[in-house]
Amino acid sequence: MRIPPRQVQTLVVGMLGGATLLTLAVLVFIVVFVLDKGLPVVTWTFLAANPEDMGRAGGIFPIIVGTLLLPLLALGIALPLGVGSAVYLNEYTRETQMTRIIRFGTDCLAGIPSIIFGLFGLVFFVGILHMGWSLLSGGLTLAIMILPTIIRTSEEAIRAVPQAYREVSCSMGATRWETVRKVVLPNALPGIVTGVMLGAGRCISETAAVIFTAGTVAQMPVSAFDSVRTMAVHFYLLAREGISGENAYGTAAVLILAVLILNTVAYWTMHAFIRRKAR
Amino acid sequence: MRLSADKFAQYTFLGIACSAIASLMLIAVFSLKEGLPFILWYGPVEFLTSTNWNPQENQFGVGAMIVASLWVTAGAMLIGAPLGVAVAVFLSEFVPRPVMRVIKPAIELLAGIPSVVYGFIGMMVLAPLIRRHLGGPGLCILSAAIVLGIMVLPTVISISVDAIGAVPNSFREGALALGATRWQAVRMVVLKAARSGIVASIILGMGRAVGETMAVIMVAGNTPRLPHGLLEPVRTLTANIAIEMSAAIGRHREALFATGVVLFVVIMGLNSLAMAVMRRKGAR
Amino acid sequence: MSIAKLTVLLVGVVAVMCGGCGKHAESVTLAGSTAFAPFAEKLGGQFMAIHPGVRISVQGGGSTVGIQSAQQGKAQIGMADMVKLPPEADGLTAVVVARDGVAVIVNPANLVTNLSMSQVRDIFCGKIANWKSVGGKDALITVVSREAGSGTRSSFEQIVGNVKLTSGALVQDSNGSIRETVAGDSQAIGYLSHGLVNSKIKALIVDGVPCTVEAVVAGKYALVRPIFLLTKGAPKGATQAFIDFVLSESGQTQIRKDGLLPAK
Numbered sequence: 001m002r003i004p005p006r007q008v009q010t011l012v013v014g015m016l017g018g019a020t021l022l023t024l025a026v027l028v029f030i031v032v033f034v035l036d037k038g039l040p041v042v043t044w045t046f047l048a049a050n051p052e053d054m055g056r057a058g059g060i061f062p063i064i065v066g067t068l069l070l071p072l073l074a075l076g077i078a079l080p081l082g083v084g085s086a087v088y089l090n091e092y093t094r095e096t097q098m099t100r101i102i103r104f105g106t107d108c109l110a111g112i113p114s115i116i117f118g119l120f121g122l123v124f125f126v127g128i129l130h131m132g133w134s135l136l137s138g139g140l141t142l143a144i145m146i147l148p149t150i151i152r153t154s155e156e157a158i159r160a161v162p163q164a165y166r167e168v169s170c171s172m173g174a175t176r177w178e179t180v181r182k183v184v185l186p187n188a189l190p191g192i193v194t195g196v197m198l199g200a201g202r203c204i205s206e207t208a209a210v211i212f213t214a215g216t217v218a219q220m221p222v223s224a225f226d227s228v229r230t231m232a233v234h235f236y237l238l239a240r241e242g243i244s245g246e247n248a249y250g251t252a253a254v255l256i257l258a259v260l261i262l263n264t265v266a267y268w269t270m271h272a273f274i275r276r277k278a279r
Numbered sequence: 280m281r282l283s284a285d286k287f288a289q290y291t292f293l294g295i296a297c298s299a300i301a302s303l304m305l306i307a308v309f310s311l312k313e314g315l316p317f318i319l320w321y322g323p324v325e326f327l328t329s330t331n332w333n334p335q336e337n338q339f340g341v342g343a344m345i346v347a348s349l350w351v352t353a354g355a356m357l358i359g360a361p362l363g364v365a366v367a368v369f370l371s372e373f374v375p376r377p378v379m380r381v382i383k384p385a386i387e388l389l390a391g392i393p394s395v396v397y398g399f400i401g402m403m404v405l406a407p408l409i410r411r412h413l414g415g416p417g418l419c420i421l422s423a424a425i426v427l428g429i430m431v432l433p434t435v436i437s438i439s440v441d442a443i444g445a446v447p448n449s450f451r452e453g454a455l456a457l458g459a460t461r462w463q464a465v466r467m468v469v470l471k472a473a474r475s476g477i478v479a480s481i482i483l484g485m486g487r488a489v490g491e492t493m494a495v496i497m498v499a500g501n502t503p504r505l506p507h508g509l510l511e512p513v514r515t516l517t518a519n520i521a522i523e524m525s526a527a528i529g530r531h532r533e534a535l536f537a538t539g540v541v542l543f544v545v546i547m548g549l550n551s552l553a554m555a556v557m558r559r560k561g562a563r
Numbered sequence: 564m565s566i567a568k569l570t571v572l573l574v575g576v577v578a579v580m581c582g583g584c585g586k587h588a589e590s591v592t593l594a595g596s597t598a599f600a601p602f603a604e605k606l607g608g609q610f611m612a613i614h615p616g617v618r619i620s621v622q623g624g625g626s627t628v629g630i631q632s633a634q635q636g637k638a639q640i641g642m643a644d645m646v647k648l649p650p651e652a653d654g655l656t657a658v659v660v661a662r663d664g665v666a667v668i669v670n671p672a673n674l675v676t677n678l679s680m681s682q683v684r685d686i687f688c689g690k691i692a693n694w695k696s697v698g699g700k701d702a703l704i705t706v707v708s709r710e711a712g713s714g715t716r717s718s719f720e721q722i723v724g725n726v727k728l729t730s731g732a733l734v735q736d737s738n739g740s741i742r743e744t745v746a747g748d749s750q751a752i753g754y755l756s757h758g759l760v761n762s763k764i765k766a767l768i769v770d771g772v773p774c775t776v777e778a779v780v781a782g783k784y785a786l787v788r789p790i791f792l793l794t795k796g797a798p799k800g801a802t803q804a805f806i807d808f809v810l811s812e813s814g815q816t817q818i819r820k821d822g823l824l825p826a827k
Contacts, residue, residue: 009462016369023366023436024382026429027389033400034392052608054601054821084295092289104550105300110483111546112306113490113517116539119524120306127637132592133622144302151299152483153438156476160445177288191441194387198437201390207493208521217620218604227620232393236493237623239399242739242759243601252396259391263384271380334711336727402740407747416705416748418733501710501734512733522736525597525625526712528651532627 031256038253041246047254051218055234056244060251062220066135066228067255069221070214071203073139074146075196081143082150082199083185083192089151090158091166091180110148117145118209126213133227138214145209146199153198157191158184197266204259207232231255310543314536326537332503332514334523339534341541343505347420347513348489348545350506351499354424355431355488360481362428363435367477370436371443372465383440390433398497401426406498415510418500423513426498427491431484438483442476443469482550489546492517516542589801594622595629595642596714597737598663598756599790602821603642603809609817610808617801626714630655633793639802641793644714646721648791655793660809662824664757664779665719665786666766668742672749675699677768680723680785686752687720689729694750706732707744707753718788719754754786758822779824790823 003011049059085106089099121141131137161184169179185192215227216237229237231251238248318326321339329340366386370379401422410417446469454464470477500512501522514522520535520542527535593603600623607619624632626643630652633641641655648657667683669675675697678686685691687706695701708728709716713736720726735741738755745751746763757774760766766774769786778784798806808814815825 005460005463009460012462013369013373016365016373019362019365020369020374020382023362023386023432026432027385030389030392030397030400033404034396054605081295081298084292085299088289088292088296092292102296102300105303107482107486107550108543108547109299109303109306111486111489111550112303113492113520113542115490115492115517115521115524116306116310116542119520119536119539120309124305124309127635132637133594133620144306147299147302148486149483152479153441156438156441156445156479160441162447175285177285180288191445194437194441197384197387198390198434201387201433204391205393205396207393207395211623215620215622216600217622219618219620227622232395235393235399236395237601239395240737240739241597241601242737242742242755242761252393255396256388256392259388263388263391267380267384402743403747410748416733416751418744496736497740501736502731503734504730512731514734522710522734523712525623525736526627526710526714528627528630528649528712531712 034249034252034256037246038249038251041250042253046250051234054243055218055238055247060231060234060247060254062218063229063231063234063251064254064258065220066214067204067230067232067258069135070138070142070210070228070230071200073135073224074142074203075199077139077143078147078150078199079196082147082195083154085147085151086154086158087180087184089155091176091184106148106151109144110152112145114145114206114209117141118212121209121213132225133213133215133217134225135214135221135228136224138210138228139224141209141213142203142206145206146202149199149202150192150195153195154188154192157188157195160191161187193266197263200262201259204230204255205232206230207236211236231258307543310536310539313533314538314540317530317533317537318540321534321537327541330503330505332519334527334531334534337530339530339537341516341519341538343503344514344516344519344538345541345545346505347499348515348517348542350420350513351423351427351495351515352485352488354420354509355427356481356485358424358428359431359435359484359488363432363480363484364439364477366432367436367439367443367480368465368470371440372461372469379440383437386436387433389429390437394430394491394494395497397426397430398494401494401498409510413510415508416500416512418498418512419510420499420506420513421509423495423499423515424509426494427488430491430494431487434487435480435484438480439473439477442473442480445476446472485549486546489542489549490517492521496521516545589616590618590620591640591801591805592620592622592632592638593640593642593792594624594632594638595793596626596644596790597623598644598715599642599661599823602661602818602823605821606809606814606817607805609813610805613808614801614804617804619805627651627712630793633795636795639794640798640806641791643791643793644718644788645791646718646788648793652793655795656797657791657793658806658810659789659826660792660806661790661815661818661826662779662787663790664774664776664784664824665715665722665754665788666757666760666774667752667754667769667786668745668760668764668766669752670745670749671763671765673699673765675767676765677771680770683769684723684726687723687726687728687732689731702750705748705751707741707748707751708732708734709741709754710734710736714788715754715756719786722786722788756822776819776824787824789826 046059052058125131125137169183217227218229235251328342330343331338331340406417450468454468496518501514502512503514506513604621629641629643632638741753741755745753772783
């Protein structure tokens with residue numbers, strides 16, 4: 001029996017919609033669960049004070065600073081490298097043995113568990129390069145960790161820019177670099193921002209690699225050679241060592257709100273950018 | 280002058296493009312240096328196939344953990360990949376743009392939640408549910424697969440949405456003009472065109488599932504024994520390294536680096552497989 | 564061109580952070596035992612309040628990381644929590660700064676309240692697999708242990724003696740998760756630092772001695788392990804001052820208040 005395409009469509013759309021609802025339900029559950037347990041703890045003092053008594057009392061201010069600085073540093077290193085790699089792979093070369101090796105290497109790098117990055121960072125940056133447990137060691141380690149995500153998403157974004165744009169640009173006498181800079185990258189920006197958001201998300205949510213490289217010191221960093229503690233690490237230490245469940249959830253709640261605000265601002269900025277360009 | 284700037288850019292980009300490979304090499308060389316001598320000393324066959332892991336008695340077999348990693352990853356992808364792609368298709372093709380623009384960042388929010396939080400919720404909410412309704416200790420393959428399946432969703436969804444969004448509208452319009460329904464247009468034209476991006480999203484998601492450590496430690500039970508069912512506790516390769524590395528010395532430490540080498544090879548294998556699949560589909 | 568600007572901005576931020584490499588007059592880094600790290604952090608805070616020129620940084624990582632960091636000079640002080648230091652710690656100066664009782668814990672719903680040492684051994688070896696055999700309900704025992712190499716585990720196994728952990732045991736890598744696992748599973752048994760026992764779990768009486776601070780201090784409770792601070796060579800300067808501070812009257816009182824036992 002042949003089911004009419006219209007009915008198939010209704011059925012499929014229903015299933016897809018169901019899957020979407022399920023995913024959103026899980027998201028809402030996680031967020032509500034954490035906020036419900038965590039928000040009662042979150043006050044201005046909690047945000048602005050230093051942690052006291054191992055994190056049982058006081059706040060998380062230096063930890064918020066650490067959570068901002070570490071991904072910023074990692075992205076500062078990984079973004080130029082990642083977007084540059086993607087530009088090279090798509091704009092400067094054809095599909096060759098070399099690009100296949102680079103893509104394969106990128107995929108492998110994406111698959112390396114964060115714990116291996118952590119061990120590598122511990123021995124290489126902390127040990128051999130004498131950076132100690134520091135913002136710098138952590139930033140470099142995380143940069144390598146998110147590099148494949150940035151490359152992959154940037155590549156998809158760049159590949160999605162219609163070929164005609166490049167042809168028009170070249171036919172007007174622009175060099176390849178000018179085409180990349182003025183035509184390809186601006187049009188690929190939304191996709192690149194997705195990669196940045198995913199990368200920042202991975203940095204913020206990482207625990208194992210951060211503990212091994214950036215350390216766990218809950219004080220204000222004075223230089224790039226000071227250790228920092230991120231909110232994920234703080235949550236881990238409080239929850240796993242059984243120090244304070246309430247403050248652990250409080251930290252997680254702040255983290256989720258921060259990520260929410262970050263995402264909203266990034267998208268708003270991006271759309272404003274696209275609209276301005278369209279005008 | 281312009282030409283030289285262009286050449287300069289080209290060589291700079293080539294150098295930059297090698298950064299991923301260089302990092303990979305550095306990590307690979309470093310892991311092999313620490314792990315390979317141990318594998319040779321212990322015997323590769325014994326190391327890979329033995330299911331006895333008992334560091335205090337110098338028994339180092341990772342067979343059970345390889346099986347566990349495969350089970351957990353397969354379970355996570357069975358949950359995460361279809362769900363993620365379904366959500367991506369729904370959001371890109373069957374929902375008004377403004378709604379998608381709200382929901383997509385909301386889902387990407389999932390990526391910013393630390394894995395330890397997922398693990399903790401899995402341990403506090405999911406494991407007791409499974410223990411009560413399905414039996415077993417609750418900390419098991421099923422819990423780990425569900426938690427990981429949820430964790431790979433943002434990766435799969437956002438990259439798939441971008442890939443589907445990049446398919447030119449003329450493709451859809453062409454199919455619709457030929458009398459196809461919206462779903463037929465999606466199935467026959469859009470999904471085919473977006474395939475490489477979707478597969479990329481699944482590979483990246485799988486990488487995250489194989490490599491996830493903290494969440495797995497909290498929900499998988501970490502028993503280094505060959506599992507006989509979905510409700511049995513298991514220890515994955517990553518969990519083995521993360522759990523014991525901070526306390527390991529001497530041979531034990533080397534054995535954990537050797538576990539890292541195995542993990543490396545497993546991931547290389549999975550990636551090669553995924554790429555081979557992708558190429559065959561592309562050829563057809 | 565906004566990407567270029569963004570890059571310049573980020574590079575600038577990095578440069579500024581690298582530029583501000585002002586070091587403190589003296590910096591002491593402690594690394595190692597996750598069980599003692601929170602205490603060291605708290606004591607470090609108090610120490611810094613008295614000595615403003617010194618920055619005390621505390622890193623976790625586990626006892627092994629502590630031993631290696633002290634050996635390699637990555638940290639001035641290593642922290643380790645095990646009954647017997649491994650050969651890798653040879654050549655380090657070790658000071659006992661605190662002791663920690665190890666409580667054997669079950670779910671509060673469990674009818675069993677006391678076990679003999681040999682019953683504990685048989686349960687963790689898997690010879691006793693049902694709670695009925697030790698006076699409880701007819702239910703299988705879920706053994707929960709720390710990871711191989713953990714200071715708590717090696718101390719526990721050495722004091723109990725001849726423990727060959729049952730292959731079906733769940734393994735958790737921290738005190739907190741052992742506690743959560745046992746709190747959530749009515750058939751579970753585990754062990755953790757006695758300072759972390761709360762109302763969600765029940766500490767068992769072992770060989771007739773309850774796991775209380777008094778019993779541990781009196782030397783009656785058997786499951787006790789020392790916590791070491793390790794330095795390469797004799798400690799000097801701020802390192803020496805900090806260790807002295809930990810061992811001082813106020814340091815030891817603080818340690819005791821937070822659930823560890825004083826060194827002596």
